[in-house]
Amino acid sequence: MATSALAYVQGNSFIHKLNPITVLTYTLCITLLGIGVGQIWVLLLVFVLNILLILKAGVIKNFMGMFLRVTLPIVIPMFIINTLFYPGSKTILYTLGPLMIRYEGLMFASTVISRLLAILSAYFLMVLVIDPRDLMIALGNRGISPKVGYLILSTLQLIPYIQQTAARILEAQQSRGLSLKGGLLQRFKSYLPLMAPVVMGSFASLEIRAMALEVRGFNLKTKRVYIREVFDTQRDQFLRRGFIVVTIMILIVSVYFKYFA
Amino acid sequence: MAIIQADNIHFFYPGGVKALNGVNLSIEKGQSVAIIGRNGSGKTTLVKHMNGLLKPAQGRMLVNGESTGEKEPSELATQVGLVFQNPDDQIFSTSVWDEVAFGPKNLGCSEAEIKNRVELALQTVNLLSCKDLHPYDLTITERKLLCLASILAIRPEVIALDEPTTAQDQLGVQQLGSIVQQVQKSGITVVTITHDMDFVAEFFERTIVMRKGEVILDGPTAEVFSQPEILMTTYVKPSPMAQLAKEIGADRNAITVQKMVQWIVDRGQHIAKTA
Amino acid sequence: MGIQIKDVSYRYPTAEVREGSTRGLWALSHIDLDIEDGELVVILGRNGSGKSTLCMLMNGLIPHFFKGQLKGAVIVNNKNTAEVEVADMVKDIGVVFQNPFDQLTGAANTVFDEVAIGPENLGLSREESLERIKRALDEAGITELADRAPYQLSGGQQQRVAVASILAMRPSIMVMDEPTSQLDPVGTDEVFEVIDRLHREGMTIILAEHKVDAIAGLADRVVVLKDGRIELMGKPKDVLTNPALASLGVLPPRCTELAIRLAKENIWVGDYPLSIKEAKLGLMEILNGNHTG
Numbered sequence: 067m068a069t070s071a072l073a074y075v076q077g078n079s080f081i082h083k084l085n086p087i088t089v090l091t092y093t094l095c096i097t098l099l100g101i102g103v104g105q106i107w108v109l110l111l112v113f114v115l116n117i118l119l120i121l122k123a124g125v126i127k128n129f130m131g132m133f134l135r136v137t138l139p140i141v142i143p144m145f146i147i148n149t150l151f152y153p154g155s156k157t158i159l160y161t162l163g164p165l166m167i168r169y170e171g172l173m174f175a176s177t178v179i180s181r182l183l184a185i186l187s188a189y190f191l192m193v194l195v196i197d198p199r200d201l202m203i204a205l206g207n208r209g210i211s212p213k214v215g216y217l218i219l220s221t222l223q224l225i226p227y228i229q230q231t232a233a234r235i236l237e238a239q240q241s242r243g244l245s246l247k248g249g250l251l252q253r254f255k256s257y258l259p260l261m262a263p264v265v266m267g268s269f270a271s272l273e274i275r276a277m278a279l280e281v282r283g284f285n286l287k288t289k290r291v292y293i294r295e296v297f298d299t300q301r302d303q304f305l306r307r308g309f310i311v312v313t314i315m316i317l318i319v320s321v322y323f324k325y326f327a
Numbered sequence: 328m329a330i331i332q333a334d335n336i337h338f339f340y341p342g343g344v345k346a347l348n349g350v351n352l353s354i355e356k357g358q359s360v361a362i363i364g365r366n367g368s369g370k371t372t373l374v375k376h377m378n379g380l381l382k383p384a385q386g387r388m389l390v391n392g393e394s395t396g397e398k399e400p401s402e403l404a405t406q407v408g409l410v411f412q413n414p415d416d417q418i419f420s421t422s423v424w425d426e427v428a429f430g431p432k433n434l435g436c437s438e439a440e441i442k443n444r445v446e447l448a449l450q451t452v453n454l455l456s457c458k459d460l461h462p463y464d465l466t467i468t469e470r471k472l473l474c475l476a477s478i479l480a481i482r483p484e485v486i487a488l489d490e491p492t493t494a495q496d497q498l499g500v501q502q503l504g505s506i507v508q509q510v511q512k513s514g515i516t517v518v519t520i521t522h523d524m525d526f527v528a529e530f531f532e533r534t535i536v537m538r539k540g541e542v543i544l545d546g547p548t549a550e551v552f553s554q555p556e557i558l559m560t561t562y563v564k565p566s567p568m569a570q571l572a573k574e575i576g577a578d579r580n581a582i583t584v585q586k587m588v589q590w591i592v593d594r595g596q597h598i599a600k601t602a
Numbered sequence: 603m604g605i606q607i608k609d610v611s612y613r614y615p616t617a618e619v620r621e622g623s624t625r626g627l628w629a630l631s632h633i634d635l636d637i638e639d640g641e642l643v644v645i646l647g648r649n650g651s652g653k654s655t656l657c658m659l660m661n662g663l664i665p666h667f668f669k670g671q672l673k674g675a676v677i678v679n680n681k682n683t684a685e686v687e688v689a690d691m692v693k694d695i696g697v698v699f700q701n702p703f704d705q706l707t708g709a710a711n712t713v714f715d716e717v718a719i720g721p722e723n724l725g726l727s728r729e730e731s732l733e734r735i736k737r738a739l740d741e742a743g744i745t746e747l748a749d750r751a752p753y754q755l756s757g758g759q760q761q762r763v764a765v766a767s768i769l770a771m772r773p774s775i776m777v778m779d780e781p782t783s784q785l786d787p788v789g790t791d792e793v794f795e796v797i798d799r800l801h802r803e804g805m806t807i808i809l810a811e812h813k814v815d816a817i818a819g820l821a822d823r824v825v826v827l828k829d830g831r832i833e834l835m836g837k838p839k840d841v842l843t844n845p846a847l848a849s850l851g852v853l854p855p856r857c858t859e860l861a862i863r864l865a866k867e868n869i870w871v872g873d874y875p876l877s878i879k880e881a882k883l884g885l886m887e888i889l890n891g892n893h894t895g
Contacts, residue, residue: 274704283723285689562788
């Protein structure tokens with residue numbers, strides 16, 4: 067049986083009522099900001115904004131567990147390794163026995179982690195709030211082939227799929243003696259065997275998935291008739307334009323401050 | 328002392344779904360036990376308690392008399408080996424040999440001991456000739472057997488198989504059955520989850536039936552198969568021969584073709600004698 | 603109409619001969635098979651004998667999707683599958699694969715929406731689509747799952763969703779590759795009941811299976827493959843009682859096996875049974891009536 071997956075959660079919030087493309091646009095804008103902005107405080111503000119939106123959409127519970135499970139295993143090791151071992155780090159902030167915490171490494175790690183938090187939280191928000199069918203219909207209404215919609219959706223599905231697969235693989239490995247106890251390094255070594263099965267499994271799956279789509283008529287040239295309607299309101303259009311404009315402005319200001327101020 | 332004992336186990340999945348509702352059972356060393364029941368009735372959940380992957384919310388799971396509560400699955404792996412349904416969840420080595428050697432290596436066995444165990448395990452599943460192949464060159468059936476071999480090399484006291492017959496062809500199931508018998512002969516307790524009632528009838532002396540997280544029948548396979556109305560409530564049926572036995576009023580132990588033939592032949596001789 | 607497979611041989615693009623294996627390069631060799639409209643043909647054979655490959659020939663996935671080398675011709679409803687796109691075959695022929703999880707599109711968050719995708723892609727009117735969806739859900743026995751999320755269902759339930767998704771497209775031909783492999787015994791029966799009903803309503807069905815006991819009474823014809831070739835073909839009662847079956851790695855239904863062994867003891871006379879019902883009839887006679895010694 068599947069454990070709680072990262073997937074669409076029904077709701078009545080204003081976010082749920084938006085056209086999916088609007089939410090998609092938001093996420094893409096945040097991604098651009100996440101990549102382009104250099105100031106940590108801005109990135110963290112974006113992260114907080116996303117959390118507020120998630121709260122408003124009523125999906126905070128679904129978000130929390132999943133988010134922590136995905137980010138912590140990445141964030142903690144990254145933080146530690148970079149703070150201690152970042153190449154070119156000179157300024158020593160603190161000494162902990164044989165280990166030295168350096169400033170440059172700390173800054174590097176913090177920046178990368180802030181980017182991750184900002185982008186991932188937007189991505190998670192999108193997955194939780196967009197009904198995949200509505201997204202496909204919305205794209206279809208704009209003349210975009212459902213295949214594009216599908217491509218986006220399949221990446222959304224990747225997270226729960228990888229999560230479920232990883233969980234199964236972890237159980238299989240533990241069952242034959244792989245220990246998860248021990249320090250961080252030990253844990254790293256334990257995670258390595260997970261990679262191969264996940265990757266191999268994904269490829270085989272993708273192939274069958276593509277065939278299954280084919281067989282459902284995804285490549286038919288006939289005009290599709292959806293059983294549901296998805297509306298694109300004035301508010302949606304206004305919001306989308308707003309997102310794009312604000313994103314560009316923030317990027318310009320951020321770049322200016324980083325390189326010219 | 329039972330090798331596996333469940334004392335009033337209750338278990339919930341995250342999200343509140345109750346998967347086990349007061350399960351009690353006890354398995355003796357050397358038995359062959361099949362667990363059957365509807366998809367979602369708690370079979371896999373129960374088996375995952377046996378090697379510590381899951382811990383009871385209430386009640387206890389005892390392996391060799393000790394509670395699994397504080398133990399890691401990796402610690403219990405030497406006592407209970409669980410072979411999962413999807414072999415590709417487990418395989419990560421680049422050669423069959425290495426895959427099977429992982430277990431013993433992890434246990435700290437000597438080089439000689441590792442070689443010994445790996446050879447024996449591969450021989451048991453008939454894959455010794457494939458020892459240098461890359462696992463992905465094997466067929467899915469062979470990969471399933473490879474996983475079984477990897478667990479055999481650890482020499483656990485109990486082997487639990489989660490749906491080993493799914494996607495197997497008939498001869499593959501027969502082969503699996505004879506491996507189960509071989510393994511059991513060497514003193515290992517075998518537990519299996521399966522939907523193949525013929526497989527159960529032929530190779531498993533005891534059957535446990537589950538429905539909605541509870542054990543509703545537990546006893547010798549022939550006895551369990553003589554109660555189709557109860558089995559039906561959890562979407563399972565007796566083996567074809569067991570069904571036939573009930574229809575013609577045969578001995579309820581005639582649950583396989585072999586046994587049915589025997590019963591009919593014996594009856595014929597009996598009637599001939601009294602005629 | 604119907605299906606004509608003419609002298610077809612097929613080789614996968616990455617085919618290699620493995621040392622010690624009896625499998626050759628060719629997944630299928632010189633297959634000649636004609637399937638009439640409305641027939642239910644069951645394909646038996648060991649894993650690796652070519653059953654799945656044969657299934658994927660029918661709607662053009664081979665050669666369009668898999669590439670490789672295809673010789674001969676596959677004509678379905680008067681269309682040559684090699685010359686026509688897979689998309690154009692979709693209205694004629696539907697395929698259900700083994701693994702249910704991979705057949706979910708991931709584009710729907712309820713079972714209802716998932717089953718709707720096929721009809722929507724076909725461009726049917728909303729009313730027609732809704733009607734077909736409801737019917738398909740009913741036929742697959744999953745009406746009560748309509749509002750559930752597909753990825754949270756059990757394997758067996760997902761399989762029935764996959765079947766319903768194809769049924770909603772109402773093809774005249776259905777190809778099913780071990781559709782019950784994940785199901786419990788009663789679930790298996792339910793799917794075979796659906797297949798039986800569809801067959802009686804005139805659908806042409808090709809079914810690759812291992813569960814001989816279940817298909818013995820369903821099939822119009824049985825084809826047994828070995829190493830990519832058709833070795834046996836005919837009515838169930840002829841093929842499933844054929845002594846050559848064992849050498850092909852296929853076992854007959856348990857009741858048939860019983861009768862075969864009883865015949866060796868001179869206890870069973872006459873036709874071999876294919877079902878429990880037939881076995882019972884025969885055995886009651888033997889047990890109550892005279893015993894031929």
